Amino acid sequence: MVTLTPPHRSHPLSALIDRLQSGGALLPDSPENVLEVVCILKSYGVVLDAYQRNLTYIADHQFLVLFPFFKYFNGEVTFAKLLKHWWHDRINYEFAEYCMKAMFWHGAEGLDNYLDSEEFRQRAGEAIRAKLKGNVMMQGLNRVAPDFLPEQIRLLCYYSALGQFWNVMSRMFLELYDRYEQGEIKTVPDVVQHVLDGLVAAANDPITYAVEIEGDRHEIIPESAGLTFLMDTAVPYVEAVFFRSFPFFGTISYNAQASQISSEQADFNYGALFADPLPVGGAGIPPTLLMQDMTHFLPDALREIYLQESRGADDMRVKICLSFQKSMFCVTTAAIKGLMPHPIDTTNPAEQQENLAYLEGWMDKLQHSQLLNMQG
DSSP states (O other): OOOOOOOGSSSSOOOOOOHTTTTTTTTOOOOOHHHHHHHHHHHHHHHHHHHHHHHHHHHHTTTOOOOOOHGGGOOOOOOHHHHHTTOOOOOOOOHHHHHHHHHHOOHHHHHHHTTHHHHHHHHHHHHHHHHHHHHHHHHHHOOOOOOOHHHHHHHHHHHHHHHHHHHHHHHHHHHHHHHHTTOOSHHHHHHHHHHHHHHHHTOBBBEEEEHHHHHHEEEEEEEOOOBHHHHIIIHOOOOOOHHIIIOBTBBBBBOOGGGGOOOGGGGOSTTTOOOTTTTGGSSOOOOHOOOOOHHHTHHHHHHHHHSSSSSTTTTTTHHHHHHHHHHHHHHHHHHHHHHHOOTTTOOOOHHHHHHHHHHHHHHHHHTTTGGGGGGG
């Protein structure tokens, strides 16, 4: 009798496919990994909450403000806060905008389809007319460049959408740490299940956006547009920020003649799951801002581990990046399981084959990421 080898046995990451099929995660399960992931997500949850509040503030209160000098102040401009801002003793909200622009550039299909619709153009036009009432200079700008202000509103829609996504994720990560402290989270699969349950619970939450102008509420993205948390923010975010993102300035040439960057947007692999942690310790690399923000909110248990390792605090941001990538592979596992075409434990052969092809597709995308470096 001839024994057929399962198709995935020839895949370079077949062992990971087996682990996922048996209920495991992309990240190996160990007490050390659980502590590292839960603690880094606690810090990340605090930072994300600050990020989402600022993105929402910009979308709601800096609507068509062309020179928003105080957009990072969340409406509270004081001399003391200005000094802290100049001294750079603050949350680096620039990174939140970096992620938002990655989503905006790579696109979110459902959101983009709405933003290309006639309904959006009409709603944006009404908001523009209300905002420009009595402003002769801006009215002149709008006549000379009629596509400029609608494009700014498109961008503000992404500010709002990402803010709504991060609002859910920050609360999810903070709750994860609380459950770990209470002894409810003990394994990496427990972490994955917590994230998966959170994604499922929020999956159909509507993504909406409205602004108030002179006391009147203008809906830019109404609930009737049908945009939802999972498919219109979570999935595009994973694609744009986890996988694609942008090449880091100073580490690769943007000169087209140098051919260091693919001309195909779909081939970009500069996201969080692919990034080399070493450059993250230096200036000029956008994720450095996130890692720096997280240094302020690390739980003591994780900080002690970092200090006991080689170099102590000297490479703290690099260590944080490594932990952060581990946590994002847990989040990616939750996304993989949540989007699987059939239940992972299905006994139907045809459904098993569909699941296998689905998992192999994910492994194709991940095989050149930092995933293999996390398996030790």
